[in-house]
Amino acid sequence: MKVSTMVLPLILIGATSGAIAQDRHANLGEVHFETSCTEAGEAAFETGLLLLHHMMYRQSAKAFMDAEAADPNCAMAQWGIAMSKFHPLWPGGPTPEETAAGHTAAARLSEMDHGSAHEAAFIQAVLAFYQGEDVPYRTRLAAWAAEQRAVLDAFPKDHEARAFASLAQMTVAPKGPDAVPDLIESGARTDSLRADAPRHPGAYHYSIHAYDHPALANRGLDVARGYVSIAPDVPHALHMPTHIFTRLGFWEDSIALNTRSAKAAIDQSVGDAISNHYPHAVDYGVYAHLQLEQVDQAQEMLVGLEQSPNLENNFGTAYAAAAAPARIALEQSDWAAAAHLPSMLHPAVSWERYPQAVAIRWFAIGIGAARSGDGVIARDALAELAKLGSAMEEKRGMDYWLALLEAQSEGIKAWVAYTEWDNESAVTSMRKAAEIEDRVGKAPVTPGHVLPARELLGDLLMATGDMNGAAEAYQAALALSPNRHRSLLGLAKASEQ
Secondary structure: OEOOOOEEEOOOOOOOOOOOOOOOOOEEEEOOOOEOOOHHHHHHHHHHHHHHHOOOHHHHHHHHHHHHHHOOOOHHHHHHHHHHOOOOOOOOOOOHHHHHHHHHHHHHHHOOOOOOHHHHHHHHHHHHHOOOOOOOHHHHHHHHHHHHHHHHHHOOOOHHHHHHHHHHHHHHOOOHHHHHHHHHHHHHHHHHHHHHOOOOHHHHHHHHHHOOOOOOHHHHHHHHHHHHHHOOOOHHHHHOHHHHHHHHOOHHHHHHHHHHHHHHHHHOOOOOOEOOHHHHHHHHHHHHHHHOOOHHHHHHHHHHHHOOOOEOOOHHHHHHHHHHHHHHHHHOOOHHHHHOOOOOOOOOOOHHHOHHHHHHHHHHHHHHHHHOOOHHHHHHHHHHHHHHHHHHHHHOOOHHHHHHHHHHHHHHHHHHHHHOOOHHHHHHHHHHHHHHHHHHOOOOOOOOOOOOHHHHHHHHHHHOOOHHHHHHHHHHHHHHOOOOHHHHHHHHHHHHO
16 A cells, blocks of 8 residues: 655556657646555556546546556556546536446446545445436436535545545536535635645646636636646646636637647547547637637638547537537528538437537527528427427436527527517517526536527617617626627627617
8 A cells, every 4th residue: 555646647548549648748747545456556546547637538447447457456446437437517428338337347346345444435425326227317426426525524634535525516516606606615625725736637627617607717717827737738638728718708818728639639539539528629719719700710620520530429529519510600690501501410429319419500500590581490490499308308317408498499489580570579588598598507518608698689689779788788798708709799889879
């Protein structure tokens, strides 16, 4: 048994050419976790733990499997594999393949000696996630979060207990404005951890997630800039600061890091599939380019994404593959182009798994059609959204996405009503959409709603001649998303009158 205090370099994980390469100038940060594993098993375990905090889940799983190979009796290796197969803050849930692999690791873990009381506490937390056969994903997350926070009660000074407790708290926090108290507490905990462990990746990563909120983004600027310094070549560490940059409207900074993240994600993908960190960075990069009216650069990023045939088949990929092309049309107010987006989406994704991502395409088509005067296509889009809503209801745990789908549908209805000279119904529907989006907030997977309902309300009020109301709507949109190009333009036009 030993305590590790080393700063681990990025090491070769497996034999694949796309794995993280050895580089004595690059690193992952530093963790301290005493295990009952052999020295070789613990070394691989520590690499997996660092990658887990960076949310490099596929690479993390490979490192934990290396720990298992080095020490078949290392219970914490199975803990790590099980932890790497569900992604607490990522919307969409694990794939069926990840779920099966996680249950296999949990079953093995249940039969092993759990080692020290410290190890056993972490193991009990992850096993809580995998208990039961037909348990909804959100219920599993809540079970894990409760046990993980109990680990902190038992080991209040432990670095890993503090880091994972913050992750757990954010996982079960409410959405939208109601999340602020939990996010402040979670961020304060990891800020404190960073003071004690200045190279701990979770102390950076989880603080950024805590402050990825309109009311808190300024708190995250220093930590966002610091994260890159401890992990300058990790794809997700390169991307994460741009959550804060996006919240504050720092578009050049966002473009620079998402460009680096996208390249690193391709270079470091494990196996045959390109990591979902690549499309995720592309979506954020496209969004930032469009705010600076750099349409050609946004289009170039999108072409690279759409010409990559072997994208990882998960929700992160699905969201970006649906959102990025929609953004290019909608952010330019090119309603005809939006109305004629193809219904077919990237072939690498099993789209039947992700109706909430497919809804983005039909929202773009519906808004584009309604605003370009094609009521037939707009109503077809509404019908498709209704079908997707039924599919979401069958999946359970989709309340957030069902709320967004309602906002998307109300937005389309508003513009259909406007084209039919029913301004009262149009404004009522558009206000309802904006209120829903304000209430639920945005998910971490997106730089922002594909076209914010509050901004669309500004467009509609200006179209009906209510310039004061339009200006208020644009100001409210900018309070949530500073420096948004369309909102700034709308506000300027509304203020001229």
